[in-house]
Amino acid sequence: MMAPERMQSYREMAKKVRAHCLRMTHRGKSGHVGSMLSMADLLAVLYLGILRVNPKQPRWPDRDRFVLSKGHGGAAVYAVLAETGFFPKEWLDTYYLDNGKLSGHISHHVPGVEFSTGSLGHGLPVAVGMALAARQAGKKHRVFCLLSDGDCNEGSTWEAIAFAAQHHFDNLTVIVDYNRVQALGKMEDVIEMEPFARKLEDFRWAVQEIDGHDYVQIETALNHLPFVPGKPSWLLARTTKGKGVSWMENTVACHYGAVNDEQLAKALKELEVEQ
Amino acid sequence: MRKVFNTELLSIAQRDPRIFMILADIGYGEIEPFAQAFPDRYFNCGVAEQAMTGIACGVAMEGNIAITYSIANFPTLRCLEQIRNDVCYHNANVKIVIIGGGMAYGPLGISHHSTEDLAIMRALPNLVVVAPCDFAEARAAVHAMIAHEGPVYYRCGYKKEPAVHDGPIDFRFGKALTVRDGRDATIIFTGTIGYNCKLAAEQLAADGVQCRLISLHTVKPIDKDAILHAAKETGAIVTVEEHNAMGGMGGAVAEVLMDAGGLGVRTRRLALPDVNVCKVGSQDWLREQYGLGVPHIVKAVKELLAG
Numbered sequence: 332m333m334a335p336e337r338m339q340s341y342r343e344m345a346k347k348v349r350a351h352c353l354r355m356t357h358r359g360k361s362g363h364v365g366s367m368l369s370m371a372d373l374l375a376v377l378y379l380g381i382l383r384v385n386p387k388q389p390r391w392p393d394r395d396r397f398v399l400s401k402g403h404g405g406a407a408v409y410a411v412l413a414e415t416g417f418f419p420k421e422w423l424d425t426y427y428l429d430n431g432k433l434s435g436h437i438s439h440h441v442p443g444v445e446f447s448t449g450s451l452g453h454g455l456p457v458a459v460g461m462a463l464a465a466r467q468a469g470k471k472h473r474v475f476c477l478l479s480d481g482d483c484n485e486g487s488t489w490e491a492i493a494f495a496a497q498h499h500f501d502n503l504t505v506i507v508d509y510n511r512v513q514a515l516g517k518m519e520d521v522i523e524m525e526p527f528a529r530k531l532e533d534f535r536w537a538v539q540e541i542d543g544h545d546y547v548q549i550e551t552a553l554n555h556l557p558f559v560p561g562k563p564s565w566l567l568a569r570t571t572k573g574k575g576v577s578w579m580e581n582t583v584a585c586h587y588g589a590v591n592d593e594q595l596a597k598a599l600k601e602l603e604v605e606q
Numbered sequence: 607m608r609k610v611f612n613t614e615l616l617s618i619a620q621r622d623p624r625i626f627m628i629l630a631d632i633g634y635g636e637i638e639p640f641a642q643a644f645p646d647r648y649f650n651c652g653v654a655e656q657a658m659t660g661i662a663c664g665v666a667m668e669g670n671i672a673i674t675y676s677i678a679n680f681p682t683l684r685c686l687e688q689i690r691n692d693v694c695y696h697n698a699n700v701k702i703v704i705i706g707g708g709m710a711y712g713p714l715g716i717s718h719h720s721t722e723d724l725a726i727m728r729a730l731p732n733l734v735v736v737a738p739c740d741f742a743e744a745r746a747a748v749h750a751m752i753a754h755e756g757p758v759y760y761r762c763g764y765k766k767e768p769a770v771h772d773g774p775i776d777f778r779f780g781k782a783l784t785v786r787d788g789r790d791a792t793i794i795f796t797g798t799i800g801y802n803c804k805l806a807a808e809q810l811a812a813d814g815v816q817c818r819l820i821s822l823h824t825v826k827p828i829d830k831d832a833i834l835h836a837a838k839e840t841g842a843i844v845t846v847e848e849h850n851a852m853g854g855m856g857g858a859v860a861e862v863l864m865d866a867g868g869l870g871v872r873t874r875r876l877a878l879p880d881v882n883v884c885k886v887g888s889q890d891w892l893r894e895q896y897g898l899g900v901p902h903i904v905k906a907v908k909e910l911l912a913g
Contacts, residue, residue, distance in 0.1 A: 439696060446667070453660060453687075453691055453692055456661050456664065456688070456692075457667070457692055459657070459661050460628075460661035460662060460667070460668075462664075463661065464668035464670055467647070468668070487660060490651065490652070490656055491661065493654075494649075494654070494657055494661065
């Protein structure tokens with residue numbers, strides 16, 4: 332059984348991350364908040380329960396590598412890094428602003444960020460290279476890469492998928508924030524990936540499909556890596572875009588739209604965050 | 607020249623365990639010794655240049671030196687965004703090596719030519735852009751590339767390029783080499799077209815025109831001093847490159863002169879016209895066809911001096 336306190340800490344962290352993302356995108360009048368809310372639970376479990384990282388030593392050589400390929404959701408990672416002590420929380424107030432510390436897409440100039448992305452399809456090849464180097468050097472750290480649905484449209488992602496399987500990189504785990512809503516439409520109307528799990532199995536990855544908002548399922552899956560020795564692991568985490576804010580959930584509009592003053596107050600109230 | 611490159615790289619890799627080759631299914635007959643000597647540092651990504659570049663970047667981010675290697679524009683244009691966002695933005699220690707710079711793969715056609723690379727690569731921050739002219743420069747450039755911390759674009763030749771330098775050279779990135787000295791005019795070249803420039807300079811000397819001949823092997827960072835000295839001391843500069851006239855080495859030299867106020871120097875650029883090369887033939891023949899033959903260079907210098 333999962334310790335109730337740990338479950339509670341995930342819930343609290345995810346709530347803080349969601350609140351930060353709403354405030355940051357509101358202040359910056361910037362987009363992608365739906366993508367951030369979608370992966371908040373995954374990030375909470377990763378940073379509190381799974382990743383071996385050290386906020387006092389962000390470049391600790393034996394750290395697990397976490398590459399966010401969906402760089403447009405970077406504010407959610409900034410939020411979890413600030414909450415876990417990688418940099419002062421005040422930096423979050425400067426997101427997207429002139430002379431700000433934090434850019435709209437994730438940047439390696441920020442402590443705790445492994446790699447900068449923003450254009451989709453870049454994260455996985457780089458993560459594969461990191462897994463290659465770790466294995467060649469006999470290192471025990473692991474490499475994680477978080478992808479979006481849009482990432483899985485990119486040919487470069489599939490090139491890397493094929494290569495990672497060919498070389499049996501079982502130190503590599505992909506997590507897909509599978510919310511099924513892209514920039515211009517829902518996946519079934521853009522590029523349908525189903526049967527998604529079977530595609531990856533055919534590409535010789537070990538696949539698990541879970542509810543990406545269920546802390547027990549997320550933690551259990553990520554505590555049993557690799558899923559199959561000798562294969563890279565693919566965690567298809569079914570999520571809801573805009574999760575936690577009723578009028579955003581499962582909408583295409585929340586990919587770009589930020590909240591106004593009134594909506595911010597309403598959204599924070601729905602999340603049960605003190606204002 | 608590609609054999610020189612591979613032989614030299616292999617010898618350095620014997621001593622430097624950080625060196626990885628990350629390929630995209632190109633290099634038959636050349637890369638096998640490396641693959642056999644270092645099977646755990648040799649990876650073929652298949653025909654997948656974007657993954658090759660991204661994976662190389664990931665390998666380099668972990669403290670290694672990753673070399674990507676392919677024909678002409680394959681490891682640059684297909685994966686340009688990976689070079690820009692992954693390699694250059696992170697200042698990753700990736701060395702992008704092309705075989706067959708310019709029109710070296712002549713009759714194979716435009717898909718196998720690299721004639722926009724200098725313009726595009728030199729626009730990327732952090733990237734050193736180097737184009738050796740002969741075996742001596744090629745050999746030295748491999749050492750300089752490995753010694754340099756950060757990304758390098760290495761525009762290699764192909765097979766049997768003749769020597770441009772007669773004796774030993776002191777090769778350093780960003781420091782142009784004077785092949786022969788002269789006071790009447792300066793010919794600045796980059797890459798293997800240098801041999802035509804050398805023949806042209808010899809012919810001009812026989813006609814009484816003493817040219818300074820400069821190998822600008824490093825297009826970026828550019829050797830401003832060499833250009834400004836040539837401008838002041840010879841008063842006339844002709845640039846020669848096997849590259850589209852847009853934005854290449856000649857453009858880079860013009861930028862240096864413009865930033866210096868022009869200096870009243872007479873100038874002329876010899877480069878490929880801004881057209882798709884569609885004639886079929888060897889590199890030498892194509893050079894003649896598109897205005898980069900020895901007579902073209904001789905004529906350009908004479909016309910410039912005639913004013």
